[in-house]
Amino acid sequence: MIADDLSSKIRGGELSPGVALPPQKELSARYGVTLATLRQALQQLEDDGLLSQQPGRGTFVAEPRAAYRLDSLRGFAEDLRAQGHLVTTQILGQTVAQPPAWAAAHFGDADPAVRLERLRLLAGHPAVHQVSWIHGLELAxxxxxxxxxYAALAEHGIAVHRAGEALRPGVLDQASATLLRQPLGTPAFHSERVTYGLDDRVLVADRATILGSMMEIRTEREVSGLSMQWVQLG
Known part of the structure; x- marks a missing residue:
């Protein structure tokens, strides 16, 4: 009851991100429950990412966070929109150029490719800076x-078959910090994804910087489902 009511108010916008909840004694009296019951409900909402309990300060409505899922083959924006998030894209650049060595190594040649640079905004806030190199000039x-x-490739008769992705923790450098409007050194995830077609030809090689304070990595594991490998760095 408590968790459902507060969840409804948060998701419906009645309680905005950053708003402080009343003291626990006041809340427990309002709902007619013991402090123990109230605290259990608050913990459930915190586990769901809706509240943030800060010792000595109180309980606050959490800023929205999105899950970066590893178990789906969809574009970034598609994935977040499927979770109910408002995602917008700013195109920072779309040109034909010679790919850098890391992308050319995936393509197996140094032919000109389409360089697509995008800034992804989550609920109006910059969350991801992404540079994609697209093999061929169909999308120029x-x-x-x-x-x-991925949808644009499909419209040109190019089917996406699979993708491999490596994620590593890091911090924002000066260029990324400026684009994402965060302080230098803010925690981030660095992603490198390689997308393959039906013939196992590399279609896209991209790198992204994902703001750690707005995204979390989440996946589901099943006996015959997602395979994950832990690789020691350095």
């Missing part, structure tokens, strides 16, 4: 501001 003139890259 395509407007990609309102469509996922």
């Amino acid at each position: 003139e395509t407007d990609l501001s309102g469509v996922s890259l």
Whole structure:
């Protein structure tokens, strides 16, 4: 009852991110429950990412966080929209150029490719800076501001078959900090994803910087489902 009521108010916008809840004694009296019952409900909401309990300060409505899922083959924006998040994309650049060595190594050649640089905003806040290198020139003139890259490839008869991705923790450098409007050194995830077509030809090689304070990595494991490998760095 308590958790459902507060959850409804948070998700419905009645309680905005950053708003402080009344003291626990006041809340327990309002709901007619013991402090122990109230605290159990508050903990459940914190586990769900809706509240933030800060010792000595109180309980606050949490800023929205999105899950970066590893068990789906979808574009970034598609994945977040499927979770109910408002995602917008700013195209920072779309040109034909020679790919850098790391991307050319995946493509197996140094032919010109489409360089697509995007800034992803989550609920209006910059969350991801992404640079994608697209093999071939089919999408050179395509407007990609309102469509996922995978969908655009499909429209050109290019089917996405699978993707491999490596994620590592890090911090924002000066360029990323400026784009994401965060202090230098803010925690972040660095992603490198390689997308393959039906013939196992590399279609896209991209790198992204994901703001750690707005995203969490989440996956589900099943006996015959997602396979994960832990690799020691350094």
